[in-house]
Amino acid sequence: MDAPASSPVDRIIATVRPDDGLVPMSVHANPELHRHELRTVFARSWLFVAHASEIPEVGDFVSREMGDRSVIVSHGKDGVIRTFLNVCPHRAMQLCGEDAGNSQVFRCPYHGFTFVNDGTLSGVPFRKDAYPDGIDRERLQLTEARTETYQGLIFATWNHTGPSLEEFLGEARWYLDIVVGRAEMEVIGIPQKFIVPTAWKIAAENFIADAYHTATVHAFLAKLKLTESFDFGREGFHVVPTDGHGLGIGIQQDGPWYPESISEEVRARLTPEQFDLLGQVKNFHGGIYPNLAFLIPNVIEVGGRRVTGTTIRVWQPVDEQRIRVYSWLLVERNAPQDWKDLVRRTYILTFGAAGMLEQDDTEVWEAVTASTRALAYEDEPRYLDYTMGIGAEEVRDFPGPGKVFAGKFSEESARGFYRRWLQDVAPGGAR
Amino acid sequence: MSSDPEDRPVDVLEDLALTRSVERFLILEAELLDDARYREWLDLLDDRIHYTAPVRTTRRTDGRVDTTQMLWFDENRATLELRVRRLETDVNWAEEPPSRTRRIVGNVRIERRPDEADVVDVRSNLLCHRNRGENPVSDLIAAERRDVLTRRGDSWRLLKREIRFDHGTLGTKNLALLF
Numbered sequence: 001m002d003a004p005a006s007s008p009v010d011r012i013i014a015t016v017r018p019d020d021g022l023v024p025m026s027v028h029a030n031p032e033l034h035r036h037e038l039r040t041v042f043a044r045s046w047l048f049v050a051h052a053s054e055i056p057e058v059g060d061f062v063s064r065e066m067g068d069r070s071v072i073v074s075h076g077k078d079g080v081i082r083t084f085l086n087v088c089p090h091r092a093m094q095l096c097g098e099d100a101g102n103s104q105v106f107r108c109p110y111h112g113f114t115f116v117n118d119g120t121l122s123g124v125p126f127r128k129d130a131y132p133d134g135i136d137r138e139r140l141q142l143t144e145a146r147t148e149t150y151q152g153l154i155f156a157t158w159n160h161t162g163p164s165l166e167e168f169l170g171e172a173r174w175y176l177d178i179v180v181g182r183a184e185m186e187v188i189g190i191p192q193k194f195i196v197p198t199a200w201k202i203a204a205e206n207f208i209a210d211a212y213h214t215a216t217v218h219a220f221l222a223k224l225k226l227t228e229s230f231d232f233g234r235e236g237f238h239v240v241p242t243d244g245h246g247l248g249i250g251i252q253q254d255g256p257w258y259p260e261s262i263s264e265e266v267r268a269r270l271t272p273e274q275f276d277l278l279g280q281v282k283n284f285h286g287g288i289y290p291n292l293a294f295l296i297p298n299v300i301e302v303g304g305r306r307v308t309g310t311t312i313r314v315w316q317p318v319d320e321q322r323i324r325v326y327s328w329l330l331v332e333r334n335a336p337q338d339w340k341d342l343v344r345r346t347y348i349l350t351f352g353a354a355g356m357l358e359q360d361d362t363e364v365w366e367a368v369t370a371s372t373r374a375l376a377y378e379d380e381p382r383y384l385d386y387t388m389g390i391g392a393e394e395v396r397d398f399p400g401p402g403k404v405f406a407g408k409f410s411e412e413s414a415r416g417f418y419r420r421w422l423q424d425v426a427p428g429g430a431r
Numbered sequence: 432m433s434s435d436p437e438d439r440p441v442d443v444l445e446d447l448a449l450t451r452s453v454e455r456f457l458i459l460e461a462e463l464l465d466d467a468r469y470r471e472w473l474d475l476l477d478d479r480i481h482y483t484a485p486v487r488t489t490r491r492t493d494g495r496v497d498t499t500q501m502l503w504f505d506e507n508r509a510t511l512e513l514r515v516r517r518l519e520t521d522v523n524w525a526e527e528p529p530s531r532t533r534r535i536v537g538n539v540r541i542e543r544r545p546d547e548a549d550v551v552d553v554r555s556n557l558l559c560h561r562n563r564g565e566n567p568v569s570d571l572i573a574a575e576r577r578d579v580l581t582r583r584g585d586s587w588r589l590l591k592r593e594i595r596f597d598h599g600t601l602g603t604k605n606l607a608l609l610f
Binding site (some may be wrong): 097098099100101186189190191192193194195196197217223224307318324329343344348349352353354356358359360362363365366 | 441484486488489490499500501502503504506510513514515517520522523524525526554599600601602603604605606607
């Protein structure tokens with residue numbers, strides 16, 4: 001029985017049973033739980049903020065989000081990438097109102113305090129008149145998050161004492177090497193940003209653990225007889241590199257699809273095992289805890305040429321029932337321009353806000369979110385089923401690390417996601 | 432009003448006729464899309480159609496452009512036909528049941544081309560009200576279209592369209608529709 005003083009949030013957390021594949025509906029669109037996640041999950045985790053190719057030059061910056069706060073990710077004069085709260089320490093004015101730009105200083109539009117992009121307060125207007133006894137420049141410097149980069153992926157965290165990014169990524173690094181490290185990658189243009197009325201974990205689960213939905217949600221592919229190219233099947237592997245992260249790899253035997261001109265670069269950057277696996281990739285979906293996802297969509301034939309791209313996603317929570325989707329398209333920097341153009345056109349047609357596949361997914365997520373909102377589920381747990389693949393035997397001879405299962409139909413990474421999530425929302429153990 | 436580049440007085444009637452003709456075309460186009468008559472809409476397109484919509488970003492107004500290489504749409508005839516075929520299936524969940532849309536087209540501005548009598552450049556404003564299901568809240572999508580129209584008989588065909596949505600982050604959850 002619950003202790004009389006337990007809150008709805010405590011009760012919800014206490015009913016999450018990932019090992020049994022039972023997750024209550026109330027985890028998704030509950031406002032109090034969402035606030036609790038902002039204080040725990042988003043306050044502690046490494047959060048993806050930018051790709052290195054977005055801020056290549058000294059002074060380049062982008063403004064992004066971490067949890068419910070705006071941050072500036074800036075390329076310093078010393079070559080260091082830093083992430084700062086986009087808030088003037090003086091009186092909380094937003095320092096930067098642009099999406100991106102180049103500047104080594106940020107001048108607050110309110111009282112004119114000027115900050116260098118290493119965080120120091122450098123200019124205070126009329127300082128001698130306003131603060132004749134001086135001003136505490138150390139207290140008034142920019143609030144900085146801890147920033148680290150892996151394979152061009154820039155992450156930041158407010159947790160200055162927790163694990164390093166590499167420790168946090170754990171066994172997922174081997175797979176990220178293939179997805180974003182196989183070649184020097186660059187973002188094409190800027191991320192698409194669009195609001196989807198869904199709770200964020202529904203999107204996260206979909207990318208890490210749901211290969212099962214493709215045939216139904218994207219049924220138009222079958223109706224339009226496009227399925228020859230599309231993988232509705234279970235052939236491939238489901239991988240849980242470390243609880244919280246998850247991925248699925250669809251397999252083909254027609255060989256590598258990336259341009260021949262970059263194969264030497266790819267061979268040099270990957271281990272032989274990674275290189276061989278990449279050559280068999282038909283599609284590759286997955287995510288990094290909590291809300292970063294990646295996708296190499298199904299390789300398809302366009303005008304006689306096999307093509308696919310690499311998209312990375314952040315499911316940025318706006319509130320408990322809405323996200324701002326950030327969708328980046330990455331392409332191999334050293335590939336020929338015609339490959340890059342083909343990758344871009346294919347992505348626009350299939351994914352992104354106008355993407356024919358993406359449109360179906362967001363429709364589902366919105367409806368699921370609406371279903372899970374009912375107050376009744378806060379009072380009495382009603383369980384969603386995440387039992388697919390419980391007890392399945394692991395594949396022992398897979399070249400990559402983590403728990404690996406034959407076939408893509410498994411929800412082990414969703415169970416792992418909620419196990420990890422519980423560590424953040426109920427660090428003392430589920431109550 | 433369109434303007435004569437050599438500053439000769441414009442024949443008012445001819446100008447009115449041109450304006451009316453272009454507006455009729457754009458209004459018909461909006462009706463076809465609002466009524467989900469997508470096949471008929473495809474007939475309004477030139478075979479060489481290039482249909483794009485750059486993603487806009489928030490930048491300072493010091494002369495830097497607010498678009499990059501990333502696009503919401505980058506379509507030719509074949510991809511638009513594929514999108515229409517998808518809209519015609521009963522499993523395109525994004526538009527099944529369909530949105531109720533109401534497109535208002537206005538602020539039509541026409542530029543003639545001095546050396547091409549059968550081609551005009553047109554800018555128009557679009558406000559599209561989109562409502563789905565029983566949601567009491569609707570999406571409002573605003574855009575300027577920069578078009579190139581070529582003459583076809585008494586009417587026109589759309590040769591090129593660039594849609595400049597008046598949004599950075601899109602407030603509508605998908606672009607399953609055409610604009």
